[in-house]
Amino acid sequence: MFHIFNLSLQLNGYPIKDALREFEKIQSLSEAEYENYLTIKRNDIVAFHLQKNDSYKKLVGNRIAGDWNTLPIMTKKDFQKPLAERLSEGYTLKNVYVNKTSGSSGDPFIFAKDKFSHALTWVNIFDRFGWFNIDFNSSLQARFYGIPLDFLGNTKERFKDFLSHRYRFPIFDLSDNILEGVLEKFKQKRFDYINGYTSSIVLFAKFLQHKNVVLKSICPTLKCCVVTSEMLFDDDKLLLEKQFGVPIVNEYGASELDLIAFQNPQGEWQVNSETLFVEILDQENNVLPFGKEGRIVITSLYNKAHPFIRYDIGDIGILDEKSTFKKPILKKLTGRTNDVAILPSGKKSPGLTFYYVTKSIIEDDGNVKEFVIKQTKIDTFDIEYVSQSELTSAQIKNIEKAISTYLENGLTFKFIRKEKLERTKSGKLKQFVSLVK
Numbered sequence: 001m002f003h004i005f006n007l008s009l010q011l012n013g014y015p016i017k018d019a020l021r022e023f024e025k026i027q028s029l030s031e032a033e034y035e036n037y038l039t040i041k042r043n044d045i046v047a048f049h050l051q052k053n054d055s056y057k058k059l060v061g062n063r064i065a066g067d068w069n070t071l072p073i074m075t076k077k078d079f080q081k082p083l084a085e086r087l088s089e090g091y092t093l094k095n096v097y098v099n100k101t102s103g104s105s106g107d108p109f110i111f112a113k114d115k116f117s118h119a120l121t122w123v124n125i126f127d128r129f130g131w132f133n134i135d136f137n138s139s140l141q142a143r144f145y146g147i148p149l150d151f152l153g154n155t156k157e158r159f160k161d162f163l164s165h166r167y168r169f170p171i172f173d174l175s176d177n178i179l180e181g182v183l184e185k186f187k188q189k190r191f192d193y194i195n196g197y198t199s200s201i202v203l204f205a206k207f208l209q210h211k212n213v214v215l216k217s218i219c220p221t222l223k224c225c226v227v228t229s230e231m232l233f234d235d236d237k238l239l240l241e242k243q244f245g246v247p248i249v250n251e252y253g254a255s256e257l258d259l260i261a262f263q264n265p266q267g268e269w270q271v272n273s274e275t276l277f278v279e280i281l282d283q284e285n286n287v288l289p290f291g292k293e294g295r296i297v298i299t300s301l302y303n304k305a306h307p308f309i310r311y312d313i314g315d316i317g318i319l320d321e322k323s324t325f326k327k328p329i330l331k332k333l334t335g336r337t338n339d340v341a342i343l344p345s346g347k348k349s350p351g352l353t354f355y356y357v358t359k360s361i362i363e364d365d366g367n368v369k370e371f372v373i374k375q376t377k378i379d380t381f382d383i384e385y386v387s388q389s390e391l392t393s394a395q396i397k398n399i400e401k402a403i404s405t406y407l408e409n410g411l412t413f414k415f416i417r418k419e420k421l422e423r424t425k426s427g428k429l430k431q432f433v434s435l436v437k
Contacts, residue, residue: 005136008163009122014097019119023127026274034326038277041301042068049307052089055081056307073285073297074311076101079109083306087112091305101256111256114305120275121258128262132224132249134193139223141166142186144196144204146427167191171200171427173420179207183218190221194244198230199370199429205236205243206369216245226251229428231333233359252333254313257300261330271319271328275302278328279310280319291321293334341434344379345408351375351432357402358383361395372421375434380412390417 009016029037049056059078063070079086084093096112113121126136133139143166147157161168167189169182182204194201208215216222225244228251240248250269252261257276264270271278277299280288288294296315300308320329341349354373362368362385371385383399385391396415403411423429 005164014115014119016119019123023123031324031326038325042277045301046309048304053307055086071310076109083110083112086306088305096305099255112306113303117303120302124259124272131265139192142191142194143168144171144200146171174203179204186219191219192221192223194225197428198227198232201227202236203370205240208243214245222246224249257298257308269330271330273326273328277301290319290323293318341375343408349407355431357406358399361398361402373432375436378436382414382416384416384418386418386421391415
């Protein structure tokens with residue numbers, strides 16, 4: 001079979017064959033050897049950047065390089081300067097992979113990866129999707145993602161779609177008549193898997209539920225659905241499983257790093273320990289034991305072009321108690337550190353708490369398609385929603401009562417019905433936003 005996807009990476013200077021050999025070597029290590037592998041790789045990448053990267057040298061300062069726990073925690077604010085000033089010696093804008101983060105955390109920045117490191121990222125992705133018999137060179141993807149609307153950007157993405165063997169469904173308009181067209185494509189094409197933003201795929205599943213259609217019955221080649229970039233709630237996962245008739249796979253990644261965690265066939269959210277080292281830290285930067293919730297801090301073990309060492313990605317989560325060095329398991333991902341509501345009492349509550357509580361009531365009858373919550377003042381929240389009919393006063397009272405029970409009394413809610421919800425430029429739906437500084 002002609003491996004057009006692998007060939008396109010190779011032609012762009014990404015050493016896929018070398019990366020595949022390295023990846024297989026890492027995976028062949030035993031559990032007993034793995035802690036030593038991680039220690040060596042951590043020390044190697046720190047030593048490299050202390051020698052070759054002036055920006056990282058300044059950040060570390062007089063700290064003792066050999067003491068891992070004294071190394072500084074990097075954040076997105078450390079990268080708010082020109083990329084050329086952050087690159088390691090020997091790397092230029094012409095010989096690295098360059099991209100930009102989505103900016104969903106409020107601090108977008110341009111980053112770089114050396115080409116071997118980026119090739120390893122692709123090998124890792126191939127490996128994880130392979131768990132579900134997906135081959136990027138031959139499996140046809142139904143892609144639910146945004147796309148640039150300018151001619152050049154649009155043409156570039158469409159060409160990448162061709163090389164990647166995927167058919168893209170733009171997600172900026174997912175009204176029923178558009179979704180009818182999406183359904184027709186599933187009848188016509190032999191899709192192997194679905195991949196894209198959670199909220200858009202959930203919206204499609206609700207459309208199928210309303211029409212009483214199971215996708216696998218009209219597209220029998222479908223093997224799995226991989227959701228990414230946004231939270232996947234338990235009841236949404238059940239809905240997707242029911243309406244698609246295939247396994248639903250939860251992916252967690254960051255463009256500047258790698259694939260961070262990918263749900264394996266046993267249903268565990270398996271963390272990438274091959275190319276990343278993941279820690280959970282408390283507010284004082286102490287490493288927390290497995291089972292404790294804290295900030296997710298990640299080290300990229302192979303990226304020599306640009307340091308991501310003890311990098312606070314801005315997310316909060318828990319590593320499972322049964323995690324090992326070779327097979328860490330992400331037990332829970334509870335959202336971003338900036339998705340926190342400060343309440344009048346001084347209480348801090350994750351924004352997703354509002355979303356969970358409201359979601360449990362608002363969707364009971366299937367009337368509401370999707371919604372977001374915005375904190376506009378310390379005691380005031382807008383709930384914007386798309387629905388077939390307006391919420392009843394009884395539903396509104398139930399939501400207010402539930403939020404008082406789970407959070408506190410005295411909060412004000414405005415319910416605003418909309419034709420469609422505002423998404424980011426890339427097409428993501430931010431489920432909770434605090435506009436209070």
